[in-house]
Amino acid sequence: MAPPNGYSINSTPLDESEDCEPLIKNDAVPPQCCSTRLNLAFLMLLGFSVVYGLRVNLSVAMVAMVNVTDPKPAKNSSIVHACPLPAGMENDSDTLPQPEGIPQYPWDSETQGWLLGAFFFGYLCTQIPGGYLSGHYGGSIFMGLGVLGTAALTLLTPLAAQMGSYWLFALRAMEGFGEGVTFPAMMAMWARWAPPLERSRLMTLSGSGASFGAFVSLPLTGYICQTLGWPAVFYLCGGAGCVWAIFWFALVSDDPRKHRRISQEEKEYIINSIGPQGTGHGWSLPLLPMLTSIPLWAIIITQMCSNWSYYTLLTSLPTYMNNILHFDLKSNGFLSALPYLGAWMASTLSGVIADSLIERRVFSVTAVRKIFTAISLLVGAALLVAVAYSGCSHILTVTFLTLSSTIGGVSASGVYINQIDIAPRYAGFLLGITNTFGTIPGVVAPIVTGYFTEDHTLAGWRRVFWVAAGINIGGAVIYSLLGSGEMQPWAITEEEAEEERNRSSSIIT
Template identity: 65%
Template sequence: MAPPSSLSINTALSDESEDNEPLLGDDTVPPQCCSARLNLAVLMFLGFSVVYGLRVNLSVAMIAMVNTTDSGPGRNSSVAHACPLPAGSENSSGTFEQPDGTPQYPWDAETQGWLLGAFFFGYLCTQIPGGYLSGHYGGSIFLGLGVLSTAALTLLTPLAAQWGPYWLFALRALEGLGEGVTFPAMMAMWARWAPPLERSRLITISGSGSNFGAFLAMPLTGYLCQALGWPAVFYLCGGAGCLWAVLWFMFVSDDPRTHRRISKEERDYIVDSIGRQNGFLSALPYLAAWLCSVLSGFLADSLIEKKVFSVTTIRKLFTLTGMLPPAGFLLAVAYAGCNHVLTITFLTLASAVAGASSPGVFINQIDIAPRYAGFLLGITNMFGTIPGVIAPIVTGYFTEDHTLAGWRKVFWVSAAINVGGAFFYTLFGSGDIQPWAVAEDDDEGAKRERKRSNST
């Protein structure tokens, strides 16, 4: 991508009156409907829906893949659970009926736990490299290849399962490697595409595809397992990801300047509003989180546009809203006992309210260092992925005796992490561009940006 001409840069930097202009610099804002930036958000939404569906489908398909009648070591059908099954489910076999000839495997609970956690071992490794490379070479190639590689590897799941659990573990870890670059790449792209007053809504629309994909994949996986057999799940979902990648590479560009179908008005609006910030830059809870994150994004942008609070205050406000109440709901789950309705209700509320943090800490990287946004998200997402690696294993140890006390430990630890993270960010977080993120030739533009940010 060619940088803007030196003439346009010098003109922008020498305009003394710009300090007194509104953030957009122009009262004319091209409509979002059918715009290139909204189309990009929708396509990202679909991409994250696909990859998160690929991430969670194994957790449902595993029920059909495992032969629950096997009596090998590690299986004890006489273990009593703390809570009775809901009425009417006593005669359930606990597995999906499979078409004749569909293979099943004698994997014990420990093996299943490792297979479900394998994805995160790979996902953890590509967060920082994905953000760094996306900032330097453009996010579209890394996001597209991340989804494509994850989808293509998913097609090999039935073969890897047939070869054995070690092969399937390796395959899932490789899928994690591919998907690990997607969120950092998304952030690097929005650093070049999202106007300041539309950042929250565009980023939350695209990122919320993760919740929607998980919401859709869970019931769909169960249906496909029963109707066609569990291998069909991975063939169809993997094929959908490959199809999405074709559309992505056909219609997406790293920068509005190089987009072939964008209008001149929209291109000028995005470029002028971002200025020198371009650079190197279970199913119901997921649905609730998706809806809440999208609505929170619109609300956050509205508060910023109306100058109700500063950007820093808004980021902290939404972070606290998205982390403290869910901690309380998690503790409520811990003490809901065997009431299935209350348990689902509190889990849904916890996931829904957690979506409010999307326009908070999640997009803060683009506020403090736009040119390094993808790289920074890679760092934060890497640390955020660590619980995904250890959670299945730790949960298994806490709940190995199937008692309510063991599950309470799980929810207490989760709530404590939420509270600790919320207060740490409130104390040390900022929504201002940091001096270390500004190049020498960007100093004057950055000062104007900080002045505008402080004025809001």
């Protein structure tokens, strides 16, 4: 359905509609530089950097928290190390020294896998409720409390670890419970803040905080672990989240109508370009049409497939760097972070390119979302297979892993923001649904990885990368066949339907 001015951002260059004016004329668009909407995106970037740092720091700290990576030696195996130890490490044990008085724990690979996956058990529970409430009330309060709650709980990590692995599992699950509302809240806010022709760049900039946070957190965690001890990681990261929350609550509002410092020009531009879709969805939802929506199921399945490889690397890459390639903890953190630097840069750049293609009407929204998703998943799968056969080559492994995650960032302008295309008014709730399903790999992938790699062999890790690559390919095929960027009929408001009927009548007349 086209907006009242006759321009549809879903139309292709071949569409011969009688009105071909852009949604908002260029001279009527207030500049993005220093704008309130860009400041919101930057603050969101910092917020997601914090929560992803809180999410992944355990992956690196785990290497320092255990006194032996796996106290149970592989049965019937004379191979102690899959790859040769670097010169000078032949007599080193798997124990990583910590400052005096810092405890370490005898957790085996299975226990580590459960602890790394614990976060996602809680994360699953609050996605849909968080999206629903954010769509009704506005997302700023839920995102702020989500980050603050996760940060506050992170401060208790050393105490929970001392009490036992079950307590740490419960704490990580509670952290996931708090963080689960953040992404749906972000989507609900952008449904009210992001003009249609700026959606890709604003949402990828804010969402890229996930990759940026992993990039900063991984090497920083390794450095802190070796200099101050692993408990300091959780104290410092948790404190950073609490500081961010102060700025968030002081500077952010749910939509431009309520913002105290936005210019009148920018406010009118945002409100007029979004239209009736930029309001809350109320208490009732079209649940049955949502459940039977093929484009929505395409998003769900594709995000699950893409997240399998993402969460595999997010939670298990530091262990691979330590157990197989034998990087020291500082190098481990830095090299584990390189893929996320590439993903951050690629996702941000892809948003600018995607918006440009849509604005210039080179491709429809549907085509843009499918192209970016296919490139991400298919090329990423090929690079994961290359990792599987890189053997003990440090250079090849790091190169292919970095390229795989870099190209994975391109999907940020594809399937990961597709909810706001098909139903802007319900985008927060829909993201809660898709992220709930998309989080399942976060629970399962670390456990499967721990099962495949319990003997710390290259063959086990090769299976990990092959499985991830195959699932990527499946997601690309499904989304290419079933995905859509068109607003769905069940998402159209009565006001929009009435405007369209009036417009159709005037054309006929």
